[in-house]
Amino acid sequence: MTARRPARQSASRAGPSSDAAAAPATAVGAAVSSGRRRLCAALVLSILYLVFMGAQVKSHHAGLSVPDWPLAFGSVWPIMTGGVFHEHWHRTIATGVGLLTIVVAVWTSRRESRRWVAKLAWWLLAAVVFQGLLGGLTVKQLLPPEVSATHAGMAQTVLCLAAWLAYACSSEWARLARAALPDAGAAEASLAPAQRAGATSSRDPRADAAHAHRGGSLRAARVAAVLAMFSVYVQLALGAWMRHTEAGLAVPFFPVDGAGRLLPEVIDQAVLVHMAHRAFAVLVLLAVLRAAQVAGRVASGLMLHAGALAATVLLQAGLGASVIWLKRPPELTSLHVANGALVLLLCWLLVLRLWRRERAATAGSAGRDLTAGIPGHATGERAAGPA
């Protein structure tokens, strides 16, 4: 096993911020296989679906329809009827996600030469296990709002960790590392055959880097994306708090009532929580649209991503208003929750993709190597500095 991972020894300390750690110029083991990449992507999609099903449990008030945990009515598979369907299906999908995460973590730790990526996979598994325990605690403690809201918020963290892992294993990550090398031909030569084909992607990261220099600052775009992501995370936490304190219809009209009033006559805590979610939504909308605009401007390869992010956040605003107008139909409300998670996911991936482009640009000018530890690369090649 050790022989298969020679680069681990040299790149073991190389975290996401230190890919340029010194490494022997030896070929590393097998490339990040398409199977592992697809599995990581499938994991991200599964978690997104799990978020939707979790929202369905809350939307149908089925959180306690299965009173025991980890079993359900004393068995592994109860009669899937009424609220049991939502609760137990959520548990079943969660079990699937847990098993998938175990496979990903084991596979990554056995095959991945970048130690920080292997660690990330184990952290992801720890987060999934913790999330599962939180889910059990909500049942055992009879749905206390603080535990339920934490469970909902933790789901977003798990999603982001999985997306980070999937991106670290993606072909784009490797391509951007190679983009910093002085000679594209040398970079090509350092690739495993399977990856060489991937390097001929129509999206050229170097073009993005050059485009960035012309069109604006990658760093500024990344800062905008981080702010957007942070605002979305806060908004999701506010949404979870609102849902789990039954304040979702505390203000039953949008944007104003029949008399043109913005607020109901009686202002209580539920109204305040609800209005905080609404008011913050404006900030989120502006922050996300701004991040999408800047990212699309500085990196032409991210135009599609930026467009999808803008469309998703606009859809999210529409869903939020519809939930009020239609008096919180369960499926629509769950879609609002899941789409919120999708907005966060797209923001987080935008941050990562901008950060990699920024690193590629700065490493290229500083003569640093970003390919260290990436499977399939001859490490130790350094980009030429400006001098």
Added chain:
Amino acid sequence: MLLQTALVAGLATSLIFGQMTADGETAATSEVAAAALSVAPVAVVEPSAPAAAPKAVAGVSGKILFRGEAPAVVKIDMVSDPYCVGAHDGDVGTQSVVVGADGGLANVFVSLTGVPDERYKAPKTPVVLDQLGCMYQPHVFGIVKKQDIEIRNSDDTLHNIHAVPRSNKEFNIGMPEKGMKVTKTFKKDEDSIMIKCDVHPWMVAYCFSMEHPYFGVSAADGSVTINNASDLEDGEYGVRIWHETLGESSGTVTIEGGAGSFEHIYK
């Protein structure tokens, strides 16, 4: 590796013990009859002329009436569980406002106030709360605090019994099999404790945990008998009246020779 081993062991344990009964308090019984259900068809009851004041009979009794346009009966959508649909011949309405042909209002909890401040013993006979046709029978009931409640599942589908008190201890128990019984109680006095089934969201019952035994619940015709009130000394007592959607009200009743009557009209 330790984590992986623990997870695999946990999964294996779940599979091995998957068929075991989860709740030690529950016990399956095989002799709960599957009583045929007779559920009134969904209909808006037309209010009739005021009923005559009830005659004072042995014991303390009264009549709860509803005057005016009764709220439309809301049909329960049981489609999420085919068993529940099949358990009824026709549509089933919610139990929140049930008005009889003569304007009698059902499911109203009535209790006396101003009764002697004693320490009343809880009866040894349990009150039965049955789950029948995916409905609670009865919908509203009272106990003397610490009196047992025998909860039954007469349905061939699973239910969970989830009590949501404010000052007593909350509980949530699964009853996956027909014939199961479980006994619970509330140790403190508390009004209108909601008991619900999260599997079937329309299933709701209300329990009153009382300090004393002088209470009753109105029947389908609005008539109500106050338990044990014939034991009270002659005098005027307060009457507290509660309905889940129409709210609380109060009145008085004079008891003479162990008998008395009262009437209350919701409008």
